[in-house]
Amino acid sequence: MCAMFSAESPVGKAVLDKDLRYVFINQTLADFNGRSTQLHIGRTVQEVLPDAFPTLEPLLRSVLDQGVVQGNLHVSVETPNSPGGLSEWEASYSPIHLPDGSVGGVYVQAVNLTAKLRAERALSNSEKHLRRVLDSLFAFVGVMQPDGTLIEANRAPLDAAGIQAQDVLGRPFWDTFWWNYSTDIQDWLRNAINRVAQGQVVREDVTVRMVGDTRMTLDFMLVPMRDDQDVITHLIASAIDISDRLADQHRIEAALRERTVLLQEVHHRVKNNLQIIASLLRLQSRTAVPEVQQALQDSQNRVMAMSLTHQLLYERNDYSSLELGPYLKRLVGSLRDAHGDLLRRVQMRAEAPDSGISIDLQQAVPVALVVNELLTNALKHGFPAGRAGEVVVSAREDAGQITITVSDTGVGLPDGASQGTISSLGFSLIGLLTEQLQATIQWPPSGAPGATFTLQLPLRAPLR
Numbered sequence: 001m002c003a004m005f006s007a008e009s010p011v012g013k014a015v016l017d018k019d020l021r022y023v024f025i026n027q028t029l030a031d032f033n034g035r036s037t038q039l040h041i042g043r044t045v046q047e048v049l050p051d052a053f054p055t056l057e058p059l060l061r062s063v064l065d066q067g068v069v070q071g072n073l074h075v076s077v078e079t080p081n082s083p084g085g086l087s088e089w090e091a092s093y094s095p096i097h098l099p100d101g102s103v104g105g106v107y108v109q110a111v112n113l114t115a116k117l118r119a120e121r122a123l124s125n126s127e128k129h130l131r132r133v134l135d136s137l138f139a140f141v142g143v144m145q146p147d148g149t150l151i152e153a154n155r156a157p158l159d160a161a162g163i164q165a166q167d168v169l170g171r172p173f174w175d176t177f178w179w180n181y182s183t184d185i186q187d188w189l190r191n192a193i194n195r196v197a198q199g200q201v202v203r204e205d206v207t208v209r210m211v212g213d214t215r216m217t218l219d220f221m222l223v224p225m226r227d228d229q230d231v232i233t234h235l236i237a238s239a240i241d242i243s244d245r246l247a248d249q250h251r252i253e254a255a256l257r258e259r260t261v262l263l264q265e266v267h268h269r270v271k272n273n274l275q276i277i278a279s280l281l282r283l284q285s286r287t288a289v290p291e292v293q294q295a296l297q298d299s300q301n302r303v304m305a306m307s308l309t310h311q312l313l314y315e316r317n318d319y320s321s322l323e324l325g326p327y328l329k330r331l332v333g334s335l336r337d338a339h340g341d342l343l344r345r346v347q348m349r350a351e352a353p354d355s356g357i358s359i360d361l362q363q364a365v366p367v368a369l370v371v372n373e374l375l376t377n378a379l380k381h382g383f384p385a386g387r388a389g390e391v392v393v394s395a396r397e398d399a400g401q402i403t404i405t406v407s408d409t410g411v412g413l414p415d416g417a418s419q420g421t422i423s424s425l426g427f428s429l430i431g432l433l434t435e436q437l438q439a440t441i442q443w444p445p446s447g448a449p450g451a452t453f454t455l456q457l458p459l460r461a462p463l464r
Contacts (some may be wrong), residue, residue, distance in 0.1 A: 014108040015096065020045045020060055023105065032112045059093055063106050067095045074113070088113040140218065142237040146174050148193040157239075162211035173237070178208040196222045196235050205242065260317065260450045268314050274307035277395020297338065297425065298376060298462065304334050305372035309364045322364040324395050324402065325352035331371060337378050346383050348375070351394040357402060359457070366433040367404070367457065370441075373426040374406040374453050382451065400459055407452035415447040 012029025014022060022040040030037045035048055045060065059070045071092040091110040098104040143152035150173045158165060161177050168176040174189040185206065192202040202222045210216045218239035225234040257353075275462040278300045285296035308330050309322060316323070328350040336343050359367055371393060378391045389409035396403050434441050435456065442454040 009037050012108075012110040014040070014114065016045065016060065016106040016108060018064060018103070018105060020057075020064075020106070022048065029108070029110060032110070060106055063093045063095050064103050067097070067103050069094045071199045140174070140237075140239040141240075144173055144193070144235040144237065146197045146232055146235060148174065148190065148197075148235070150176060151234075160210050160216065160226070160241075165339065178210070181209040181213075188292055192222055193235065196224050197232060199224055199232065206239075217246055247423055264314055264317070268310075271307050271310040271314060274303050278303040278307065293363075301335065301338055301376055302369060303341065303371055304338075305331060306365050308334060309368050313361070313364075321358040322408060323355055324357045324359055324367075325350070325354045326405075327368065328352050328371065328393050328395060328404075331368065331375070331458065335372075335375055335379065342379055342383065345386065345388040346379065347390040348379070351392060352396075353365055357395055357397045359402065363437060364455065366437050367455075370430055370433045370437075370455060371406065373430050374455075377410040377426055378406060378410060378451065382408045383413075384411065386413065397459075402457040402459065404455040405452060406455075410451045412451050413444060413446040 002310060012026065012032050014025040014029050017023050021044050025033075025037055025040045027037060030040055033040070033048060040048055047055060049056065055075060059073065059075075062068060063070055069092065071094070073089075073091050073093075077206050081238055089110050090113050091108065094107045095103045096105040096107050140157040141152075141154045142157070144150050150168055150171060153165060153168060157178065158168075160397070163177050172190075173179070173193065179186050185208075188195045188206075192204070196202055201224075202220075204220055205217060207215050207217050219242045220237070220239040222235060222237050224232045225236050225342045227233050281296045281300040281303065285293040285300070288296060306408055308327060312322060312327055312330065329352070332348055332350045336348060367416040375391060375393060382391070387410065391408040391410075392405070394405045394407075430441065437457055439455055439457045441456075444451040444453065445449055
């Protein structure tokens with residue numbers, strides 16, 4: 001009996017007499033009612049719980065009058081510790097029989113469900129709120145068991161496919177409407193689910209079926225969800241529609257291809273036109289006096305130097321920069337063709353890597369003209385009267401700048417010659433173009449054999 005009425009019991013217990021007065025109440029039920037045990041003993045239920053009594057009286061009277069058990073009842077009543085609100089109870093009311101068989105009182109056993117119900121309602125409201133959040137998302141979200149069975153999906157993928165939740169929930173994800181149009185895509189997804197169930201993360205652009213048997217491209221991700229013991233309990237699928245983004249990308253790529261074709265045509269035509277001009281200059285020089293022939297030959301070399309830049313851009317299909325090594329080698333070859341007789345006794349070569357040293361497209365033509373002038377000057381003036389030797393053009397990139405060197409083993413500059421004293425067209429061009437490139441050029445000393453010109457060019461410097 002003591003254990004039955006223990007004050008430490010989590011179940012509220014009380015004994016009422018025939019007048020519905022409290023004979024006994026444990027601390028648990030007293031606390032539920034918001035009164036001390038002393039304030040219960042000797043008082044009626046109506047006195048202790050006036051607001052709840054209209055609900056409780058019919059139940060208690062039926063136990064007293066009929067001797068029946070009123071068990072497992074859910075009762076909502078107002079108690080002193082929750083004024084203005086209802087407490088939820090699960091209660092049982094049993095008759096207490098006297099030795100003569102009559103009913104002498106009521107045994108009350110009650111559990112307060114309010115906290116539990118509030119928690120359940122809060123959880124339900126939280127779940128409903130989460131569902132509303134998920135359903136308002138533009139992204140596609142789904143939850144699977146580790147074996148790939150789909151157990152949750154938000155509204156976005158359902159609406160996009162024109163289907164209902166019951167059409168897909170409880171089925172293997174790969175067998176749902178979005179995926180079952182293709183055995184290949186189903187096999188891919190089944191394999192992805194197996195990998196994620198082992199702890200991997202999968203992200204891929206995939207194509208799924210949507211309403212009207214249309215196709216949509218998704219940025220699709222599948223990740224494992226783990227519990228506190230690091231056990232994978234669910235797989236989370238998420239995706240966003242990237243069809244418009246891909247369409248925009250394709251349009252941009254098409255526009256870039258058109259632009260590339262246009263640039264190819266432009267550079268090809270410019271190259272052809274410059275070569276026509278060079279041919280005209282060559283034809284004109286055939287009937288000219290020697291002094292004019294030399295001037296026309298120099299102009300032809302300049303035109304060909306510019307033409308080479310457009311030819312290399314066209315051949316390499318790169319219109320943002322020019323690889324300097326291949327250009328210098330082609331320029332040396334062009335000058336070799338133009339000075340065939342001289343190059344029987346003068347060797348000319350280029351020393352530069354085929355890749356790794358590039359100049360901006362805006363720098364290409366000015367650099368080409370400067371190097372052409374330096375090479376042409378070395379060939380014209382460095383090896384008179386049958387003198388042999390060599391001319392070398394080299395390029396390197398170092399400390400944020402490109403260094404181009406043109407050196408020869410010829411007779412060198414005459415005494416007193418300097419950048420300010422030589423007034424030829426070629427050297428005037430070198431000075432103007434060097435300034436335009438924001439570059440510097442170092443001249444060799446005069447009166448010494450050989451000559452080395454060093455052009456130092458800042459990387460990607462804007463032209464003036």
